[in-house]
Amino acid sequence: MIKAVFFDWGHVFATFSKDRERKLNAILKPFGFTWKTFHPYWRQFYILRSAGKIKTDKNFENYIQRVTRKNIPVKAIIKNTIEWQFIPKEHIEVVKELKKKYKVGILSNYVEKWMRQVMKNYKIENLFDALIVSSTVGERKPNAIIYYEALKSLKVKAREAVFIADEVSEDLVAASGLGMKTIWLNADWRGWWSKDDKKVLTIYKPDAVIKNLRELTSVIKSIK
Template identity: 35%
Template sequence: MNALKDIQGVIFDYGGTIDTNSRHWAEVLWAKYVEHQIPVDKESFREAYVFGERALAKYPFVQPWHDFHDVLSIKAKLQMEWLAEQRKLPMDELKLQSYATKVADSCYEYVLDILQVTRPVVEELSKKYKLVLVSNFYGNIQTILKDFGLLDFFDEIIESSVVGVRKPDPAIYRLGVDAMGFVAKNVLVVGDSFSKDVVPAKAVGCRVAWLKGEGWGGEVIDESVPDVIITNLAQLPVLL
């Protein structure tokens, strides 16, 4: 039995799906901390990451015109400043800026490499299906999609900071289904997060392709919930 039979449209998550092809952004960033020998332990980094994400969600550090390199620079700066304030890093402004620049630059290059795999998948599917993007983001996702040559592939964009609802609230996926214009059972959701993509998408009646990879940890996983499980976005087209 084809689990993805009669799919008419595809909803994509962005962060962790299109830009990292299944790696949680915390793991991508931590790998760059290690690569550039930033002298903090992983637990301290995780605390800095959480601080930064909460700050970005609460305050308008990111503006609509910021591209993804700008976002990475802001994230890295917030993390480094927090680590210094917590005395996990020396309070040396030049060194902190150097660390932040190295992390942002190398993460951006990482995404450019990943897009060599994921962008062709999105492009291919856009020729066969209506595509909608549903993302928890900062109000600048269209700038980022345009910068990466992805914007024209999507018929609609549902961005949390614009619509006022965030994953894991199923309501954001309901907005995606409404924008799609098809019944939920004929809509496929593709995302990397079990709790923020798989569970809420199934709650509104969509079928789901879980892009299983290097997650944040701590989630309760039931692999019977998604309709299909993939580990690389390039595996998706042959299933449709």
């Protein structure tokens, strides 16, 4: 019996403004970058920041400036990244409905400080029963440690929990391996990982597939 529901954060519970890349390009243009050309620098240090290896935004900025040899305003990019995150009202309502029957948490590779600021902006600081975020745990998915921390936080066994995510290879396969139920959010937006997911889906099947979070309540009831 399902007792707990975990959501991934980015592109699942929270989404991004469609203008995000255009606005990032405007910030980066004076330094000779576009978001596409800057992203490899951002990503390598973002992984370390979200894994808790880089402890502060200031250090995050310093590392990127040192590697690019330009005074790119990384803190401004972080600020705008937070402000451009959008949480649909229907997503909040879905969580409220689920909480009538289940414990509900976030399980995400992200920076908890940034996540909490987004929640504060939307006045939903107390919406979830637990936040399990890689920057605080010190490990990113698919490391088993972060999944065990999630189960421990809501005091449930793996078979009693379901995880909703949009990344199959990085998120759902590991959850299934530990005994959790999995739901793939196969939304229209597909990230850089979609090529890997396509390969993995030839040998792995999640317990359910949805196109939007409105389907969750009925789908979870059908999972055994």
